[in-house]
Amino acid sequence: MQIFFQQLVNGIALGSIYALVALGYTMVYGTIRLINFAHGDIFMVGAFFGFYSVSQLGMNVYLAMLLAMIFSSILGVIIERIAYKPLRRSTRVAALITAIGVSFLLQNAMIAFVGPEVKAFPSTITNSIFRVFGIVFNTKHILVLVITVLLMILLQVIVKYTKMGKAMRAVAVDAEAAQLMGINVDRVISFTFAIGSGLAGIAGVLVGVYYNSVSPTMGVTYGLKAFVAAVVGGVGSIPGAMVGGYLIGVLETLVTVLGLSTYREAAVYGLLIVILLVLPAGLFGKNVKEKV
C-alpha cells in the first residue's frame, strides 16, 4: 500500500507535466481544430531555454522558468503567424502537415545547434525530503505540483473571467459567429497559442528540474503522451486536459510498479483506444452533432 501511494506521488508529478502540455493541445484544437504536432517541440525548446539560462548564464531557476515561458509564448505566436495563419482557409490536412513540418524544423534545428545527445540539467534547488505517513515527498514533487496547480488556477481565471477568455470560448464555439459579433479572431487565436506555448515552455523547464535531463527529441514522446491526455480528457476541454494528464501520468507509473515498465506506452495508448471506443468525445468532451 505504501509503495502504491509512493508511486501515486510520482505519477502525479509526471501527470502535472503532461497536463501542462496537454492544455496547449486542447486549447489550440478547441479554437482552430488543428492537432498542433509542433507543440511537443515548443515544450522541448522551452526546456533548452531553461537549461542554457541556468547552466550557462547561472540564472535563478524560477526566473529561468518565467523567461522560458515568455520565450515559448513568443515562439508559439511567431509559428502561428508564419506557418498556420496562411492556411486558415485551406484543408485541415494541409495545416496538419505544416505542423509536422514545423516540428521537424524545430527538432532538427535544435539537434544541429546543440547536438543530439541528452544533456544533464544542473540541480539548482536544494532537494529536501519530507515524510508524511511513510510516503516520501521531495522538494521537486512539491515544486512541480505547486507550479502546475497555480498555473491551472490562473488559466481558469483567464478563461472564465477575462474579456479575452470570453472571446476564446466564443471562438471555440463558432469562429464565424464570433467574428460577426466583433471579436478579432486572429488576435484570439494568437493569444491561445501564446498561452498554450507558454505552459509548454514552463513544463519543459520543470521536466529538466525534475528528471535532470533534456534532449532535442524529448518533445516527441512527451508531446504524443500529452496529446493522448488531451484526447482522453476530451479535446477542447480545459479541465479534461488536466484530468487526462494526471490519469496518464498515474497510469504510467502504476504500470511500472507492476513490473511491466516495457508495456508502459502500450497501456497509455490502450487507454486511449478504450476511451475512444467508449466515450469518443473523451471524459469531459461534449458530443457535438454535426449539422448539414
Added chain:
Amino acid sequence: MQRLHVKNIVWILAAIAGFILLNTLVDMGVINKFYQITLVRIMINIIFAVGLNLVLGVAGQFSLGHAGFIAIGGYAGAIFSKAYENSLQGMFIGMAVGVVISILLALIVGIPTLRLKGDYLAIATLGVAEIVRVFINNMKEITNGAAGISGIPIVSTWQMIYVFLVITTIFVLNYVYSSAGRATMAIQQDEIAAEAMGVNVTKYKVIAFVIGAITASIAGTLNANYIGIVTPGDYTFNKSIDVLIIVVFGGIGSFTGSFVAAILLGLLNVVLQDYGQLRMIIYGVAVILIMIFRPGGLLGTSELRLGSLVSKWVKGNKEVVR
C-alpha cells in the same frame, strides 16, 4: 475491376515498357547497385503512398498508423523467410500472414472508429501503431526485441517489387474507379450527403482502410526482404509521417501525384545525402513552404489519364463505338 477494358491494357503495356526501360538501364549500369537501393526505396514508398492515398484522398479519412501495418508485414516476412528452408516461399507465406494480421487489426480498429466523425481514426491509428511497436519490442522470443532481426534472406528483387507496384496500383485504381470507389469518393466530398443518398458510409470507409493496410503490409514484407534487417526503430510515428508527406506533397487524391512526390522526394534524399542534419532542416522548411504556397499539393487532384487518352485516340482514328 469488373472489366479488363482497354484502359487497363494500355496501363499494363505502359508498365511493361517501364520495366524494359528500367531493365536496360540496370543492364547498362546506369542504375548501379547504389542507385538500385534508391530505386527500390522509391518503389516501396509509392506502394505505401498509393495505399494511404486511398484512405486519405479517396475516403477522406486520416490514418496516422501506416507504420504499424508496415511493421507487421516487415516482421512477418522476416520471421517466415528465416524459418523456411526455401526463403522465397517463406517470404510469400510471411507476406500472406502479415496481410491476414493487418486485415484483422484494420477491422478491429477501423469498424468502431470509422463510425465516428472527425479525427478519431487519426488518433486511434496513431495509438495502434505505437502499440504494435511496443509488442514487437516485448515479444523477444519471436521478434528479438529492440535489437530487431538481421540476416533476413534477401529474396525480394527490384523486379519483383516492380511487379507488386504495378499490381497494387492497378488494383487500387480499379477499385477507385469502380462503383464502390465512387461511393467512397462521395463520402469524402460530403459525408452527410452521401449517407442521405444511401451510401453505407462506414462500410466503404472500412474497405478503403483495409485495402490501405493490405498494401502497407505487402510492401513492408518486400522492403524487409530487400534490406535484410528490421528493427522496431524503423517503424515509429516518423515512418507514418514520411508516407503521409508523400501523399500530401503529391496532392491528396491524386495517385499520379503520389508517384511524382515519391520519386522527387527519393531523388531529393539522394542529393541531400551529404548534408547530414541540414538535410532534415531543409526538409522541414520545404514541407512548410509547399503547404503554404500549394496547400493542395503539387498536382492537386489531377491525374495522368493515359488509358483515356489512348482510348480517345483509338476512337478518333477508327471511330470505334464501344
